Amino acid sequence: MFEYALSFMIFLPILAGLILFVLPVGDRAARGIGFAVSLVVLLLGIELFLGFSGVGGMQYAENRPWIESLGIRYSLGVDGISLLVLMAGAILYPMVFTVFATRRKGFYANLLLTQGAMLGAVCAVDMVLFYIFWEIMLLPVFFMIGLYGGEKRLAATLKITLYTISGSLLMLAALVYVAVSYHQQFGKWTFDIVELSNLQLGGGFAILAFLMFMVAFAIKIPLFPFHTWLPDAYCEAPSSTTFVLSAIMAKIGVYGVIRFVVPIFEPELARFAVLLSLAGVAGMIYCGLAAIAQKDMKRMLAFSSASHMGIIALGVFCQNVQALIGTLFQIAAHATSTGVLFLFIGLMEERRQSREIADFGGIAYRAPVFATFFAIAMLASVGLPGTSGFIGEFLIILGAIEFSGFIGFLAGTSLVVGVCYMLWMFQRVFFEKPREDCQPFTDLTLTEALTFLPVMALILGMGIFPNAFIAKIEPTAQTYTPVQQAVVAEMTATSPRPMVVLSEHKN
Amino acid sequence: MNDFLSLLPLLVTCCGAIVLMLLAALEKYRPESGALLSLGFLAAAFFLQLSTLGEPARPLFRELFNGMASTSGFSAAAGAIVLACAFFTVMITHTYFKENSFATLEFYAVLLFAVCGMLLLTLASELICAFIALEIMSLAVYVLVGFNRNSLRATEALFKYLLLGAFAGAFFTMGTALVYGAAGSTRFYDIAVFTQSGGASAPLMIGGVFFLLVALLFKAAAFPFHAWVVDVYDGASVPVTGFMATALKTALFALFANFLAQSAGLHDKWITFLFVISVMTMFGGNLIAIGQDNLKRMLAASGIVHSGYLLIALVAISADQFSGSVIAYYLAAYGAGTLGMFAALSYLGGKDERRVSFEDFKGLAKVRPFSAAAITVFLLSMAGIPPTAGFMGKFYVITAAINADHIALAVLGIVSSILSMWYYLRLIVLMYFHEAEEGFDTGRCGWAGTGTAILVASVFVIGIYPIII
Numbered sequence: 021m022f023e024y025a026l027s028f029m030i031f032l033p034i035l036a037g038l039i040l041f042v043l044p045v046g047d048r049a050a051r052g053i054g055f056a057v058s059l060v061v062l063l064l065g066i067e068l069f070l071g072f073s074g075v076g077g078m079q080y081a082e083n084r085p086w087i088e089s090l091g092i093r094y095s096l097g098v099d100g101i102s103l104l105v106l107m108a109g110a111i112l113y114p115m116v117f118t119v120f121a122t123r124r125k126g127f128y129a130n131l132l133l134t135q136g137a138m139l140g141a142v143c144a145v146d147m148v149l150f151y152i153f154w155e156i157m158l159l160p161v162f163f164m165i166g167l168y169g170g171e172k173r174l175a176a177t178l179k180i181t182l183y184t185i186s187g188s189l190l191m192l193a194a195l196v197y198v199a200v201s202y203h204q205q206f207g208k209w210t211f212d213i214v215e216l217s218n219l220q221l222g223g224g225f226a227i228l229a230f231l232m233f234m235v236a237f238a239i240k241i242p243l244f245p246f247h248t249w250l251p252d253a254y255c256e257a258p259s260s261t262t263f264v265l266s267a268i269m270a271k272i273g274v275y276g277v278i279r280f281v282v283p284i285f286e287p288e289l290a291r292f293a294v295l296l297s298l299a300g301v302a303g304m305i306y307c308g309l310a311a312i313a314q315k316d317m318k319r320m321l322a323f324s325s326a327s328h329m330g331i332i333a334l335g336v337f338c339q340n341v342q343a344l345i346g347t348l349f350q351i352a353a354h355a356t357s358t359g360v361l362f363l364f365i366g367l368m369e370e371r372r373q374s375r376e377i378a379d380f381g382g383i384a385y386r387a388p389v390f391a392t393f394f395a396i397a398m399l400a401s402v403g404l405p406g407t408s409g410f411i412g413e414f415l416i417i418l419g420a421i422e423f424s425g426f427i428g429f430l431a432g433t434s435l436v437v438g439v440c441y442m443l444w445m446f447q448r449v450f451f452e453k454p455r456e457d458c459q460p461f462t463d464l465t466l467t468e469a470l471t472f473l474p475v476m477a478l479i480l481g482m483g484i485f486p487n488a489f490i491a492k493i494e495p496t497a498q499t500y501t502p503v504q505q506a507v508v509a510e511m512t513a514t515s516p517r518p519m520v521v522l523s524e525h526k527n
Numbered sequence: 528m529n530d531f532l533s534l535l536p537l538l539v540t541c542c543g544a545i546v547l548m549l550l551a552a553l554e555k556y557r558p559e560s561g562a563l564l565s566l567g568f569l570a571a572a573f574f575l576q577l578s579t580l581g582e583p584a585r586p587l588f589r590e591l592f593n594g595m596a597s598t599s600g601f602s603a604a605a606g607a608i609v610l611a612c613a614f615f616t617v618m619i620t621h622t623y624f625k626e627n628s629f630a631t632l633e634f635y636a637v638l639l640f641a642v643c644g645m646l647l648l649t650l651a652s653e654l655i656c657a658f659i660a661l662e663i664m665s666l667a668v669y670v671l672v673g674f675n676r677n678s679l680r681a682t683e684a685l686f687k688y689l690l691l692g693a694f695a696g697a698f699f700t701m702g703t704a705l706v707y708g709a710a711g712s713t714r715f716y717d718i719a720v721f722t723q724s725g726g727a728s729a730p731l732m733i734g735g736v737f738f739l740l741v742a743l744l745f746k747a748a749a750f751p752f753h754a755w756v757v758d759v760y761d762g763a764s765v766p767v768t769g770f771m772a773t774a775l776k777t778a779l780f781a782l783f784a785n786f787l788a789q790s791a792g793l794h795d796k797w798i799t800f801l802f803v804i805s806v807m808t809m810f811g812g813n814l815i816a817i818g819q820d821n822l823k824r825m826l827a828a829s830g831i832v833h834s835g836y837l838l839i840a841l842v843a844i845s846a847d848q849f850s851g852s853v854i855a856y857y858l859a860a861y862g863a864g865t866l867g868m869f870a871a872l873s874y875l876g877g878k879d880e881r882r883v884s885f886e887d888f889k890g891l892a893k894v895r896p897f898s899a900a901a902i903t904v905f906l907l908s909m910a911g912i913p914p915t916a917g918f919m920g921k922f923y924v925i926t927a928a929i930n931a932d933h934i935a936l937a938v939l940g941i942v943s944s945i946l947s948m949w950y951y952l953r954l955i956v957l958m959y960f961h962e963a964e965e966g967f968d969t970g971r972c973g974w975a976g977t978g979t980a981i982l983v984a985s986v987f988v989i990g991i992y993p994i995i996i
Contacts, residue, residue: 087993151913152913155913156913156914159907163959166960167959173960174956174960181948182952185945185948186945189941189945192921192925193929200929200930203930
């Protein structure tokens with residue numbers, strides 16, 4: 021039954037999106053179709069999740085020849101690495117169709133195209149296939165920001181597009197280099213990531229290719245210092261698009277690092293791990309401090325999202341099981357918390373035509389349900405125990421300490437910054453005395469409440485029963501890291517600095 | 528018999544050209560019937576050409592032609608691309624002449640003669656034959672460029688092109704003479720044998736090949752012989768520009784590849800030269816394209832950039848089948864994208880091509896969403912964004928370059944395509960993100976509209992099923 025499940029999940033939204041473009045459907049009908057399609061994908065996603073056993077490599081795999089002369093295959097599959105990212109893309113999506121009624125047909129069509137492309141990128145096992153979906157998912161975002169965004173949308177959309185495309189094109193050269201090296205070593209063409217991980221690269225070009233991959237993914241994540249496109253794009257994009265960007269698309273950047281960089285470039289990654297994890301921590305601190313200073317809530321959240329992406333990326337660079345599991349878990353957790361916060365900000369903007377913190381106040385007295393929901397998502401975002409945000413961040417910090425005490429310490433303390441800006445914002449917006457000229461603020465409508473209720477349940481569920489999720493991803497994560505640790509040990513044996521770290525850990 | 532079959536597309540086109548020329552003497556036939564007739568001849572030739580695709584590489588009529596012409600999978604593919612480009616050009620022309628009335632039957636006759644020259648060029652395996660084919664093609668194209676006698680710009684373009692083209696022709700003959708002096712033969716095969724045994728460094732050979740390359744690079748619009756392109760493409764009418772940008776380039780690169788691929792000695796000797804030329808072509812073209820406000824001029828400049836990518840493939844070319852088919856594939860992908868742009872321009876341009884600048888297309892998406900979507904697809908294909916044919920073309924070129932150990936060239940190609948995003952995106956931004964200032968009330972899309980639709984489909988089809996011969 022699940023033979024074509026992944027293809028179906030990928031191409032149903034894409035086809036629906038294309039049909040919406042061509043057919044003269046009304047805006048309401050388009051929204052209905054989008055919701056129906058995303059619901060089908062959601063149900064299929066849950067079914068896949070429940071049926072996922074976690075052991076034995078790729079599940080639900082599809083593998084067909086495509087371009088034979090270069091060994092490019094139409095190859096899809098899910099394993100523990102991609103499972104939660106796939107779920108983030110499949111499960112959270114119906115929300116964007118139920119909130120914000122004022123959108124146009126083209127917007128919904130673009131949303132569907134984005135979903136199909138993102139799911140495709142997550143499921144692709146073949147690097148060329150991945151690259152194709154990776155590039156496609158940018159196009160609808162380009163149109164969504166450019167057509168339906170805020171006032172400065174043109175600059176924002178050009179910035180994100182040029183930035184991301186530059187990164188992607190560099191990655192294209194690097195992935196061709198990897199395949200050609202494989203061809204030279206093994207005498208056959210393949211772009212299959214499982215086979216490519218047998219490759220032994222070395223020398224200057226390998227480092228160059230590694231850096232090209234890293235730049236592409238660092239731009240998408242975005243990792244400090246490639247984050248400069250983010251505040252503008254997140255702010256100018258319509259809130260649903262911002263949600264898609266921050267909750268799912270940014271995660272595919274991290275996923276790309278785990279899926280493609282880690283297996284192929286083990287020695288290079290080990291060599292640059294300290295630098296990269298410092299970049300992650302620097303991003304956390306810098307973006308966190310920037311968030312404190314923001315007056316615009318959406319901009320603040322944009323920086324907060326970038327700050328969290330720093331810690332998620334850090335988990336990858338620590339190269340041990342705890343951090344990896346933490347990262348994979350946090351990918352899903354962050355999607356449910358910060359992603360949803362963007363939607364909340366969108367709702368507030370819809371009600372008040374403003375995003376300035378100063379324009380709000382006392383919302384909690386007027387809209388208690390909304391305030392409760394907001395508080396849950398916010399507390400998950402700052403990592404309160406009992407919510408989904410805690411488990412992931414805890415595991416990542418644990419892994420970071422194992423990797424390097426200094427970096428772990430920095431990462432752990434900088435989490436406090438997150439608490440600062442979030443709670444301060446929450447206090448100003450929801451508690452302080454309402455301003456006198458304030459218009460009334462209506463609470464969540466029934467549709468909205470029903471939309472967000474499952475996510476709230478998910479946030480708490482992931483926080484209280486994390487094992488249900490971790491059990492699925494752990495086997496893959498376990499097989500993913502021993503090789504790495506061997507390499508790390510080998511690398512550290514030759515360089516003195518991390519040696520100290522390693523011996524500390526042994527003691 | 529098989530040899531005859533391989534020549535048949537050329538013969539059919541030639542017959543078509545002669546028939547049209549004769550009909551033009553009679554007053555009762557209107558230009559529309561000329562379009563119809565040439566479509567018929569081109570379609571017939573195209574399908575005949577397709578049927579020869581699987582044939583093995585061999586000289587045609589060895590006794591008769593003495594190795595002047597030969598066919599191969601690559602030549603056949605290039606011939607098919609030329610014919611397809613000409614077919615769509617005729618469709619574009621038909622619609623274009625509804626608004627711009629300088630059509631006569633002779634236009635189509637000359638067009639078919641140009642196609643004859645191009646087909647012969649893809650088959651040429653000897654320098655004199657190549658020269659004749661080059662001149663048949665060039666003379667016909669000169670006439671097409673200046674066909675609108677009422678337009679001063681077209682006349683100016685014709686004059687520039689004719690004068691410089693004549694120089695290029697002279698260089699080509701000069702080169703042929705010198706190469707003959709060194710190698711004692713003008714056949715590619717004999718030249719290859721000669722260069723293999725160390726002849727590539729003979730002074731006469733170096734001079735001769737240099738002159739030949741100058742002529743070919745001039746026709747291919749490569750740096751530093753690219754200065755004419757922008758003016759000529761701008762002055763010529765939209766369909767002719769499209770024809771020059773695609774069919775002519777295809778034929779020319781077919782000759783280029785045939786000439787270089789056969790002789791490894793020559794290729795090794797000139798590889799650094801071609802490397803520098805291709806890098807300069809890409810970046811020079813980008814520099815020109817970024818500054819343009821006129822769409823046709825931008826497309827002309829982007830054509831220079833694409834010549835640069837094709838030169839990358841030429842640098843990477845070797846005797847194996849793959850790199851030859853990379854060039855053919857890239858030409859097909861580029862041809863579909865570029866001709867599609869010109870097809871859309873031909874009916875959106877309005878009377879006397881009054882809409883030509885970027886600004887004129889502001890807000891097109893609001894008024895004519897399908898045309899805007901088609902143009903977007905073509906631009907994305909030219910920019911190399913998946914899942915279009917242009918992406919696969921670029922992917923193959925990069926793979927060929929890295930496979931031949933030219934990693935630096937591949938990276939420079941990538942950098943150049945990042946630069947080119949700017950002017951492709953600029954048009955998309957103007958079409959979609961600005962309000963329309965006019966109604967774009969043009970005549971009906973007609974055949975050009977049909978052509979656009981087919982080209983959109985083919986951009987995706989060759990992108991998703993990338994056929995490598």
